Amino acid sequence: VTADYVRGLEVVLASGEVIRTGRRTIKGVAGFDLTGLFVGSEGTLGVVTEVTARLVPAPAPPQTMVATFSSMERAVQGVLALRAEPHLPSTLELMDRALLEVLQSYADFGYPDDCAALLLIQSDRQGGSSEDVRRFAALLAEAGADEIVVADSRQEADALMEGRRAGQVAVTARGPHLMEDMCVPVPRLGDMIKAGYAVADRLGLEVTMSGHAGDGNLHPTVFIPEGPDGPGRAREAVGELMAAALALGGTITGEHGVGTFKRDWLPTELGQSEMDRQRQLRSFFDPHGILNPGRVH
Amino acid sequence: VTADYVRGLEVVLASGEVIRTGRRTIKGVAGFDLTGLFVGSEGTLGVVTEVTARLVPAPAPPQTMVATFSSMERAVQGVLALRAEPHLPSTLELMDRALLEVLQSYADFGYPDDCAALLLIQSDRQGGSSEDVRRFAALLAEAGADEIVVADSRQEADALMEGRRAGQVAVTARGPHLMEDMCVPVPRLGDMIKAGYAVADRLGLEVTMSGHAGDGNLHPTVFIPEGPDGPGRAREAVGELMAAALALGGTITGEHGVGTFKRDWLPTELGQSEMDRQRQLRSFFDPHGILNPGRVH
Numbered sequence: 001v002t003a004d005y006v007r008g009l010e011v012v013l014a015s016g017e018v019i020r021t022g023r024r025t026i027k028g029v030a031g032f033d034l035t036g037l038f039v040g041s042e043g044t045l046g047v048v049t050e051v052t053a054r055l056v057p058a059p060a061p062p063q064t065m066v067a068t069f070s071s072m073e074r075a076v077q078g079v080l081a082l083r084a085e086p087h088l089p090s091t092l093e094l095m096d097r098a099l100l101e102v103l104q105s106y107a108d109f110g111y112p113d114d115c116a117a118l119l120l121i122q123s124d125r126q127g128g129s130s131e132d133v134r135r136f137a138a139l140l141a142e143a144g145a146d147e148i149v150v151a152d153s154r155q156e157a158d159a160l161m162e163g164r165r166a167g168q169v170a171v172t173a174r175g176p177h178l179m180e181d182m183c184v185p186v187p188r189l190g191d192m193i194k195a196g197y198a199v200a201d202r203l204g205l206e207v208t209m210s211g212h213a214g215d216g217n218l219h220p221t222v223f224i225p226e227g228p229d230g231p232g233r234a235r236e237a238v239g240e241l242m243a244a245a246l247a248l249g250g251t252i253t254g255e256h257g258v259g260t261f262k263r264d265w266l267p268t269e270l271g272q273s274e275m276d277r278q279r280q281l282r283s284f285f286d287p288h289g290i291l292n293p294g295r296v297h
Numbered sequence: 298v299t300a301d302y303v304r305g306l307e308v309v310l311a312s313g314e315v316i317r318t319g320r321r322t323i324k325g326v327a328g329f330d331l332t333g334l335f336v337g338s339e340g341t342l343g344v345v346t347e348v349t350a351r352l353v354p355a356p357a358p359p360q361t362m363v364a365t366f367s368s369m370e371r372a373v374q375g376v377l378a379l380r381a382e383p384h385l386p387s388t389l390e391l392m393d394r395a396l397l398e399v400l401q402s403y404a405d406f407g408y409p410d411d412c413a414a415l416l417l418i419q420s421d422r423q424g425g426s427s428e429d430v431r432r433f434a435a436l437l438a439e440a441g442a443d444e445i446v447v448a449d450s451r452q453e454a455d456a457l458m459e460g461r462r463a464g465q466v467a468v469t470a471r472g473p474h475l476m477e478d479m480c481v482p483v484p485r486l487g488d489m490i491k492a493g494y495a496v497a498d499r500l501g502l503e504v505t506m507s508g509h510a511g512d513g514n515l516h517p518t519v520f521i522p523e524g525p526d527g528p529g530r531a532r533e534a535v536g537e538l539m540a541a542a543l544a545l546g547g548t549i550t551g552e553h554g555v556g557t558f559k560r561d562w563l564p565t566e567l568g569q570s571e572m573d574r575q576r577q578l579r580s581f582f583d584p585h586g587i588l589n590p591g592r593v594h
Contacts, residue, residue, distance in 0.1 A: 029551070
């Protein structure tokens with residue numbers, strides 16, 4: 001995750017004082033390291049004005065493959081099988097039928113019109129990519145994949161990945177929506193997806209359950225139906241999705257944060273005691289409440 | 298560094314409340330993450346009772362090599378050359394003449410008796426180790442290494458590494474000492490070593506300048522001379538070593554912490570304003586000062 005690459009920060013505190021967190025050296029353990037506290041705090045503890053990041057060598061050009069499945073259960077089986085590998089895929093994306101239809105009606109990305117779910121997989125392991133692809137293909141076949149296509153060229157790989165990149169644009173073109181950001185433990189991925197479809201059925205909404213399956217991080221998308229009660233029903237669906245994620249041991253936000261929209265759900269995730277402590281800690285850094293008021297807590 | 302692998306903690310706070318920090322999922326950004334704040338806090342913010350660690354696949358068996366140099370300057374050149382590689386050695390240890398003598402008089406590890414400095418190097422990169430060793434050898438030869446020996450077998454590699462593992466025992470057998478833990482930016486490694494020898498000369502002390510050179514993390518060891526002023530002179534030397542590390546943009550402790558011994562030097566590293574903030578933050582978590590009193594700040 002991004003935080004692992006943040007070595008230090010320059011932060012302007014509420015008092016106006018400019019501080020540096022983190023280490024100037026590769027190793028260092030003198031005093032408290034505030035870096036991790038500021039990362040992801042959404043500007044509520046200070047204003048980050050500089051980030052020192054750890055660099056890693058550019059990965060090898062990835063091998064790219066696609067697997068299609070006639071049921072979501074099988075696709076999830078495929079995800080779990082790949083997650084059990086010692087060398088994980090560098091990309092492991094899941095698209096469900098609903099998202100594939102949204103994508104294909106935006107532009108023809110060449111995705112099949114008859115599969116229930118599709119996995120986009122990459123390995124960028126130096127010296128091991130081709131070997132990984134062969135092993136991944138065998139595991140996906142065992143999980144029940146109907147078709148497994150490995151890109152022969154960079155161009156073919158780019159074409160396969162293009163739909164994923166177009167997701168946000170295609171969804172926006174389809175209409176008003178709420179795009180969510182739940183993350184559950186990977187073994188509960190199937191349960192999360194089922195919960196999403198159950199909510200969609202019960203409330204009569206169009207919902208896609210897709211995302212970064214390898215991390216258990218889904219971006220369920222709820223399209224806002226027409227009519228005056230549309231936004232309310234979509235919001236109700238999102239609330240149920242968040243409740244489902246929490247019940248499965250997950251979080252209401254895997255990577256995008258709490259902001260204003262999820263404030264009301266945060267106490268359910270953190271618990272009242274932790275909410276109180278975090279608010280007090282926030283007051284410690286910002287006694288007059290001038291930093292990003294109304295966000296997070 | 299170790300903190301990168303800590304995903305979450307169970308901590309008993311000063312109030313007796315038991316909290317969990319970190320995430321239950323691979324990704325998660327709901328609220329402040331206190332994990333990094335507790336890691337390395339030496340028990341001053343709470344008592345850690347459980348650690349959730351990220352696991353990585355066991356590395357490939359390493360390739361091991363040794364390079365000897367007729368001057369410390371050349372050995373440092375070798376370190377800098379290897380640090381500029383895209384794929385870094387997994388081990389890059391420096392031993393100076395003084396440490397080699399301490400080791401060889403403890404037991405015969407087969408280290409040469411005529412080199413000024415020695416580098417112990419490993420690469421554990423899957424699929425790339427042999428290639429790395431060839432490239433490392435070329436770079437070390439260019440830096441002026443006299444002899445470069447690559448282990449042919451696991452047994453030979455173990456033999457080469459044995460002296461490094463015996464360092465603490467051999468130093469303790471030699472006599473009373475203060476073993477230090479400075480870390481400087483790698484490009485300042487040569488300056489730090491020179492500063493150490495200058496301190497040793499001026500105060501007439503036996504000092505070794507060796508350690509995890511690839512991280513810029515040295516464990517300078519000052520032997521405490523006999524006589525009533527011995528401990529004071531050794532402590533003075535350590536103070537000068539810490540001042541040198543700070544002047545070079547480094548830290549007084551790369552990996553072992555502040556504890557009681559380095560308390561007096563911490564304000565020089567952090568500055569008074571950061572010391573005050575850290576003490577207040579400590580009071581926030583431990584208002585009655587019951588957690589590890591007398592340590593760190």
